[in-house]
Amino acid sequence: MKSIKPTNYDQYLFHSGKHYQAYDFMGAHPGEYNGESGTKFTVWAPNAEKISVVGDFNDWQKNKNQLKKIEDSGLWVGFIPEARPGDKYKYWITGYNGQERVKADPYAFKAEKKPKTASIVTDMDKYQWNDSKWLKTRENTDILKEPVSIYEVHLGSWKRNSKNEVYNYKEIADLLIPYLQEMNYTHVELLPIAEHPFDGSWGYQTTGYFALTSRYGSPEDFKYFVDKCHQARIGVIIDWVPSHFCKDDHGLRLFDGTELYESNIKLRAENPQWDTLNFDFGQPEVWSFLISNAIFWFEEYHIDGIRADAVSNMLYLDYGKENSNWVPNEYGGRENIDAIKFLRKMNEVVFSQYPGVMMIAEESTSWPQVTSPGYIGGLGFNMKWNMGWMNDTLEYMKSDPVFRKWEHNKLTFSLMYTYSENFVLPLSHDEVVHGKRSLLDKMPGDYWQKFANLRLLYAYMMAHPGKKLLFMGGEFGQFIEWNYKQELDWFLLDYTKHQEIQNFVRDLNQTYLNESPLWELDYSPKGFAWIEPNDNSQSVLSLIRYNTNDQPVIIALNFTPVPRDNYRIGVPKEGVYEVILNSDEDIYGGSEYSGKTKYQTDAREYHGFPYSIELTLPPLAGIYLKPAKDKRKISRP
Known part of the structure; x- marks a missing residue:
């Protein structure tokens, strides 16, 4: 040069x-x-x-x-x-x-x-990639019509060595990837791995946006991790924080003595809820910085998706602020017009260069068209976390089954809006910290019932339209809250109940992968039908998921510890229905209340369907069924 x-x-x-x-x-x-x-x-x-x-x-x-x-x-x-x-x-x-x-x-x-x-000083051109087949396939794949079951991981606390030291990226690859394969996950999502000074921020307060954190090794080590994931047919998503940055003196704050990356309007720059500084999206050099940073992670590290953190903080000028502590936009509103334009352009640029990747918004309000294209007024993401589903579902599951009949709408309300966006259903790290308790500990009842309720929660999540995400530890029933300072309580797998819930999550993921009705039409109303959404008196839900060929999977969920014998539901097709998954099986820690694996239809119209079957619904359990193989036409209601 x-x-x-x-x-x-x-x-x-x-x-x-x-x-x-x-x-x-x-x-x-x-x-x-x-x-x-x-x-x-x-x-x-x-x-x-x-x-x-x-x-x-x-x-x-x-x-x-x-x-x-x-x-x-x-x-x-x-x-x-x-x-x-x-x-x-x-x-x-x-x-x-x-x-x-x-x-x-x-x-x-x-x-x-x-x-x-x-x-x-770093030379980024030393690693030789071996994932060209994966990248070519990704480019020609519509991820919205594919199975996506995400395992969310904090690398520093998933597993540690015998000295309680973190593993490096290569060591984690050799441990985590076989586990992901064993548990039948399609993707791994990593809490932020850009450089950050404070472990307790979990990476969400960044100083080095282009600098892979050195906590776990070198850029070549992380490229090895991603490469090995791709060779094992596992996608890699990273959490990314384009909303705000920390105030540490060596970082972006007052970079040349003036506000370059943050706004020079103090009320807009200051972020009191996290004690950080918001990016100034009216500054074009900030656009170049952040959009090129998103591109950098796709280009240099071959990642498959970004989950943009705290998008609501970008969209609203008054987000997390008292009424007197924010400055409205030029029209007197609370919307951050510059941030809206930035998000549209960022997503447009990413998808133009990397078709087939995921741009996922963690947006906690009802902002419209988050996953619609920018040219029709959307923000341009292709997925969004469904925080409403998560909050309603966990509130319901925490309630005693005696009272669930009065909370039934918390399970069904999400279907009123589920097709308004391309949703991911998250049971994330945010729900198992700060006194919220672990997923298992949230569940009501005695020891057996806690595990049964947790299996039922997962069965309901997998049945609901939308891609799936579960934070590490949830798959084997971590009892205490997540602690970033230590590894997960893997010793719990010495105990039968925790082995059994892990078995269930493994087989639930496998069922999900095997059955295209559970994911192929996630974002189309054609992929879902209620059988009976309103049986609140017995706290039972029944529904159907369809694929593009109209093949159904039937799901029935009993949210009480009372078995439901001779429970009749309508079905769309005559013949035999086979149980393909039952969360109450003994291998999952269930009661084995019903060992029945096949149900013959009656020529009796029910729930608007031409045929019906009588199920035996175990206590606090979900069962998945599908028609035995034949070529008879399915009748929709």
């Missing part, structure tokens, strides 16, 4: 918010320039008076390697022959008012392991 200066076109795109690979020239890039080896540095700091690069290569002396400001631009550039991959560095910035700050590189690809905070 002849020049270290970004091209005029690169500068134009960057300053107009349209540079979607800004990481290609921003930050530290080792290489050869004018025949000389070294590292090129570029940083955006328009209001700085002077910037030096300090690091291992100059004994951290601030006057040795000064950058030059590009005229009429906020970019500073420089070339340091002595700087090599592996060297630690920071920017020594003299602000416009003479105040000095020492900052990590916003575009650094690697950072020191906490509590140290320096950036590290």
Whole structure:
């Protein structure tokens, strides 16, 4: 390369918010320039008076390697022959008012392991990928019509070694991937793995957006993890935080002595609920920073999806604030117009470059059209967490079965809006911390009933339209709340009941994969029909899921500890119905109340269907059935 200066076109795109690979020239890039080896540095700091690069290569002396400001631009550039991959560095910035700050590189690809905070010069081109077949298949796949069962993981506390030390990405790959395969998950979702200073933020307060956290190893180690997941046919989703950033002095806050990444309007910048700073989406360079960061994770690490955290905080100027502590938009409203435009553009850019990936919004309000395209007024995501379903369902499941008949609408209300968005059903980390108790401990009743209720919860989730997500530990009945400081209580698998709930989740996932009616039409009303949604007196739900060929799976769920003998439901087809899953089986810790595996239809119209069957519904249990194989036509109600 002849020049270290970004091209005029690169500068134009960057300053107009349209540079979607800004990481290609921003930050530290080792290489050869004018025949000389070294590292090129570029940083955006328009209001700085002077910037030096300090690091291992100059004994951290601030006057040795000064950058030059590009005229009429906020970019500073420089070339340091002595700087090599592996060297630690920071920017020594003299602000416009003479105040000095020492900052990590916003575009650094690697950072020191906490509590140290320096950036590290990194060569990102050393890993040889082996997942081209996976990527080609992904490009031509409509993920909305595929099975998606996600295992949500915090890498630092899934498992640890005998010294209570975290595993690195390679070690985790060799442990976690076989487990994901054994448990029949399709995807793994990782809590944020960009660099963050405080373990207790779980990664949701970021300092290094392009820097993979060094807690678990190197960029090559994580590429190995993703590559091995793909070779095992497992997709990788990461949590990503484009909404706000932490205030640590080495991070983005007051980067050049002024508000660059945050708003210069204090009430908009300050985020009191998390003590962080909100990004300023009216700043085009922030668009280039964040959109290129999303692209970076897909391009450099081959990930398959992003779950954007705290989207509601982006959309509403008054989110989490008292009435007097926010500034309305230019029309007097609470909507963040710049953030809305940003989200639309970000999703448009991601899907144009990476068809087949997932862009998932964690949006906790009823903002419309989150998963509709931007050109019709949507935000452009292709999936959204269904927080309403999660809240209603857990409230229902926590109630004593005696009182559930009066809470029945909490199970059925979600079907009033389930096709308004492309939903993911999350039972996530947020529901098992801060005094909320673990999923198992939320369940009412005695010891046996707690496990039965948990199996029933999972059976209901898998029957409901939408993709699925379960946080680690939930699959084997973790009894205590999640603690990020220690590994999950794997010793519980020495006890039969925890082995049995794990067996059930494994087989439930397998049933889900095997039966296309449970996922093929997740986002179409053609894929779902109630049989009987209103039997609140007995707290029983019955429903049908269909695939594109009209093949049904019948699900009946009994939410009381009272068995329901001779429970008649309508069905769409004459013949024999086979039980393909029963949460009350002995191998799952059930009562084995009914060992019946086949039901013959009666020519008796019921629930609007031409045929019906009489089921034996076990206590606190769900059963899945489907017609024995034949070619007779199915009649819908």
